[in-house]
Amino acid sequence: MLSDMTIDLSFDAAVERDSSDVLARHRAKFSLPEDVIYLDGNSLGVLPVAVGERISRAVDAEWGQGLIRSWNSAGWTDLPATIGAKIARLVGADPDCLIVADSTSINLFKVISAALSLRADRTKIVTEAANFPTDNYIAEGVIKQCGDRHQLVHVASPADIPAALDDDVAILMLTHVNFRDGRMHDMAALTEAAHDCGALVIWDLAHSAGAMPVDLAGCDVDFAVGCGYKYLNGGPGAPAFLYAAKRHLGGHRQPLTGWFAHKNPFAFTPQYEAATDINQFLCGTPPVLSLVALDCALDVWSDVDLAALRAKSEALTDYFIALVEGRCNGHGLTLVSPRDAKARGSQVSFSHPDAGYAIVSALIAEGVIGDFRAPDILRFGFTPLYVSFADVWNAVDRLAGILVDRRWDNPEFHTRKKVT
Amino acid sequence: MLSDMTIDLSFDAAVERDSSDVLARHRAKFSLPEDVIYLDGNSLGVLPVAVGERISRAVDAEWGQGLIRSWNSAGWTDLPATIGAKIARLVGADPDCLIVADSTSINLFKVISAALSLRADRTKIVTEAANFPTDNYIAEGVIKQCGDRHQLVHVASPADIPAALDDDVAILMLTHVNFRDGRMHDMAALTEAAHDCGALVIWDLAHSAGAMPVDLAGCDVDFAVGCGYKYLNGGPGAPAFLYAAKRHLGGHRQPLTGWFAHKNPFAFTPQYEAATDINQFLCGTPPVLSLVALDCALDVWSDVDLAALRAKSEALTDYFIALVEGRCNGHGLTLVSPRDAKARGSQVSFSHPDAGYAIVSALIAEGVIGDFRAPDILRFGFTPLYVSFADVWNAVDRLAGILVDRRWDNPEFHTRKKVT
Numbered sequence: 070m071l072s073d074m075t076i077d078l079s080f081d082a083a084v085e086r087d088s089s090d091v092l093a094r095h096r097a098k099f100s101l102p103e104d105v106i107y108l109d110g111n112s113l114g115v116l117p118v119a120v121g122e123r124i125s126r127a128v129d130a131e132w133g134q135g136l137i138r139s140w141n142s143a144g145w146t147d148l149p150a151t152i153g154a155k156i157a158r159l160v161g162a163d164p165d166c167l168i169v170a171d172s173t174s175i176n177l178f179k180v181i182s183a184a185l186s187l188r189a190d191r192t193k194i195v196t197e198a199a200n201f202p203t204d205n206y207i208a209e210g211v212i213k214q215c216g217d218r219h220q221l222v223h224v225a226s227p228a229d230i231p232a233a234l235d236d237d238v239a240i241l242m243l244t245h246v247n248f249r250d251g252r253m254h255d256m257a258a259l260t261e262a263a264h265d266c267g268a269l270v271i272w273d274l275a276h277s278a279g280a281m282p283v284d285l286a287g288c289d290v291d292f293a294v295g296c297g298y299k300y301l302n303g304g305p306g307a308p309a310f311l312y313a314a315k316r317h318l319g320g321h322r323q324p325l326t327g328w329f330a331h332k333n334p335f336a337f338t339p340q341y342e343a344a345t346d347i348n349q350f351l352c353g354t355p356p357v358l359s360l361v362a363l364d365c366a367l368d369v370w371s372d373v374d375l376a377a378l379r380a381k382s383e384a385l386t387d388y389f390i391a392l393v394e395g396r397c398n399g400h401g402l403t404l405v406s407p408r409d410a411k412a413r414g415s416q417v418s419f420s421h422p423d424a425g426y427a428i429v430s431a432l433i434a435e436g437v438i439g440d441f442r443a444p445d446i447l448r449f450g451f452t453p454l455y456v457s458f459a460d461v462w463n464a465v466d467r468l469a470g471i472l473v474d475r476r477w478d479n480p481e482f483h484t485r486k487k488v489t
Numbered sequence: 490m491l492s493d494m495t496i497d498l499s500f501d502a503a504v505e506r507d508s509s510d511v512l513a514r515h516r517a518k519f520s521l522p523e524d525v526i527y528l529d530g531n532s533l534g535v536l537p538v539a540v541g542e543r544i545s546r547a548v549d550a551e552w553g554q555g556l557i558r559s560w561n562s563a564g565w566t567d568l569p570a571t572i573g574a575k576i577a578r579l580v581g582a583d584p585d586c587l588i589v590a591d592s593t594s595i596n597l598f599k600v601i602s603a604a605l606s607l608r609a610d611r612t613k614i615v616t617e618a619a620n621f622p623t624d625n626y627i628a629e630g631v632i633k634q635c636g637d638r639h640q641l642v643h644v645a646s647p648a649d650i651p652a653a654l655d656d657d658v659a660i661l662m663l664t665h666v667n668f669r670d671g672r673m674h675d676m677a678a679l680t681e682a683a684h685d686c687g688a689l690v691i692w693d694l695a696h697s698a699g700a701m702p703v704d705l706a707g708c709d710v711d712f713a714v715g716c717g718y719k720y721l722n723g724g725p726g727a728p729a730f731l732y733a734a735k736r737h738l739g740g741h742r743q744p745l746t747g748w749f750a751h752k753n754p755f756a757f758t759p760q761y762e763a764a765t766d767i768n769q770f771l772c773g774t775p776p777v778l779s780l781v782a783l784d785c786a787l788d789v790w791s792d793v794d795l796a797a798l799r800a801k802s803e804a805l806t807d808y809f810i811a812l813v814e815g816r817c818n819g820h821g822l823t824l825v826s827p828r829d830a831k832a833r834g835s836q837v838s839f840s841h842p843d844a845g846y847a848i849v850s851a852l853i854a855e856g857v858i859g860d861f862r863a864p865d866i867l868r869f870g871f872t873p874l875y876v877s878f879a880d881v882w883n884a885v886d887r888l889a890g891i892l893v894d895r896r897w898d899n900p901e902f903h904t905r906k907k908v909t
Binding site: 100107109112113124128145171173174175178205207210215298305306309323325327328335336340341353354356357359360362433438442443 | 540629
């Protein structure tokens with residue numbers, strides 16, 4: 070292991086770093102359990118304080134009293150766009166090019182279909198073998214539905230992507246930050262490489278939106294999707310978002326042609342006529358209560374400096390690596406995330422040859438929540454708005470204790486449960 | 490107009506009927522605005538009293554305190570199935586054949602795709618021209634995505650359906666109760682007719698589930714979809730449900746192949762391998778807060794006798810027709826719903842040649858909420874769990890006043906707003 074010897078690993082130093090943290094004031098916007106150090110905001114973001122009251126208002130006043138009238142009077146009809154505009158600022162998008170709808174998987178189905186319709190003469194979709202599996206599953210689903218005329222090309226490593234781009238590639242589909250190891254792609258360079266061969270790009274921002282600044286418009290991205298429940302803190306299974314470049318609006322087709330995607334949903338015309346704006350990517354009636362939670366959750370971002378967010382994210386993850394390598398040496402943990410902070414997202418993953426699941430379970434039992442990803446990954450997310458340097462220090466302190474005393478070596482920590 | 494002279498139209502008679510209504514006790518389970526008579530539960534059901542507290546618990550305890558652990562400890566992972574089982578009882582389904590997911594439109598996309606894969610040698614989908622437009626839009630979307638090899642046949646009237654069924658029909662897709670006029674199809678007979686020609690059936694139960702007993706298994710239905718926010722009172726845009734007959738589970742394919750539809754979602758295998766049970770019809774991560782509201786809302790049904798529900802529904806709608814025809818005669822209203830209660834759902838629609846929208850707007854302004862459906866339909870839904878005979882009497886009393894005094898003839902009632 071290589072430790073960064075320039076980082077002071079004392080607890081006092083952690084406290085000192087927290088005292089000069091310009092983002093520290095945002096922690097008060099979140100409702101954090103007292104007995105937990107939460108390093109899993111990349112799975113499910115924590116509850117913003119304001120959401121409880123906002124949801125109660127949506128239930129009691131808007132639904133209970135306003136009833137059907139609230140589609141207009143409470144702005145329910147506009148939620149996909151109004152929430153979209155809040156996310157647009159975080160990912161460098163024109164607000165007219167981003168909407169909130171359905172799940173990430175379903176939105177991916179829409180944009181893959183749309184992109185294929187724009188590159189009808191090409192037959193390849195290039196993805197990474199290490200992409201989040203559901204993204205590749207959805208591409209398989211589109212391909213089967215379209216008559217098995219396309220090929221899903223699984224590239225083995227990021228370095229192999231440019232060589233896979235040829236003039237038969239319709240789509241380069243990548244997740245910006247890898248869910249397993251946190252490796253981050255160069256969005257600008259890969260988008261340009263795809264465009265150079267005439268392909269379109271689709272970026273999945275599940276682990277990027279709210280974790281770092283993203284510049285969709287500046288990178289000339291064609292399509293993007295992302296989820297609302299990780300760094301955006303929108304609540305469990307919060308609706309997802311979808312971005313389409315202005316040049317593609319109206320020019321493609323997507324097959325989930327529900328009434329909300331119609332040019333005039335309430336005319337009830339017998340034939341489908343697609344909206345020519347971003348609404349074409351909506352489908353059916355959206356789940357309003359979940360939308361309202363996401364809408365409210367996004368208000369925490371109104372005064373967040375995204376450059377400061379990224380700086381703290383890099384500092385937290387560097388610090389975590391230095392602490393683990395400094396204090397847990399000799400216990401089988403190997404860093405699998407990039408050592409260079411510029412090359413990774415806001416998470417750090419270590420592998421362990423045989424006890425990864427048990428170590429994560431022991432950590433959770435002792436109040437440090439990270440997660441395990443098969444086959445051997447311990448994954449820790451660092452959300453700069455509410456994770457402190459002292460949290461990181463305390464988490465590693467507990468991890469070191471669990472490893473030294475082998476507290477993970479307990480039958481109760483070996484029973485697998487489902488988590489997302 | 491024909492009035493039913495056997496119905497006593499006095500207010501005292503309404504009060505008398507309420508006093509002997511075996512379902513009257515259920516009204517206390519709902520939070521009804523005091524100043525409103527709500528005849529729009531077929532658009533958005535009212536708030537069950539228990540939901541507010543249940544949602545607050547999901548937000549504060551499950552999300553806020555439990556965080557990612559609640560996927561297991563609070564049963565979030567199982568919600569699609571546990572809610573599905575509650576709906577299954579209402580629609581005559583084996584609980585293993587029904588799940589809750591996504592929207593009605595998206596679920597329809599899944600089952601149309603699945604049914605086409607099971608009838609790969611056939612090219613027609615038969616629907617009604619008068620079907621809810623989004624259902625036909627979705628069928629168009631599937632057809633385009635599958636290479637325009639299929640034909641969507643729009644049958645003009647219910648009587649023409651049997652003649653449209655030939656050995657090239659893959660799917661007969663119908664909405665059980667028509668959204669505009671409330672006409673109800675004979676599910677058993679049409680399903681049998683479709684099967685006789687080798688076709689599969691898809692029923693949309695949007696206006697049936699919670700409005701009357703439905704017998705999916707008894708009618709040998711292949712697939713069904715329906716929504717959670719009308720008679721099931723699950724809240725605005727509540728997630729939808731999907732039914733597939735046991736014989737079709739595992740034997741088909743549906744293209745929205747998200748990780749929740751995988752045989753082993755958390756193994757993160759590189760290739761998609763479909764679940765062989767009803768979970769194959771899931772897709773991405775579901776919106777938990779909206780699911781929780783629906784789950785709680787369905788508990789009101791635990792002690793509801795569906796035969797009594799249907800009897801009251803028929804009585805309420807018969808009563809409304811008699812009152813309108815008895816008290817609003819000569820003001821241009823024409824019944825467009827079937828006069829025979831056995832042939833209609835739990836709604837009554839009248840047309841008006843030119844002032845339909847304005848009359849509905851005037852009614853809403855005076856606290857009677859129904860809705861307008863283009864081009865000329867005044868639509869009123871009667872939800873037997875919380876609408877009383879006195880409500881019906883008072884609603885028609887106000888309607889009669891609006892018509893007699895032409896209170897609808899006011900510019901403010903002519904500006905169209907969007908509603909769902």
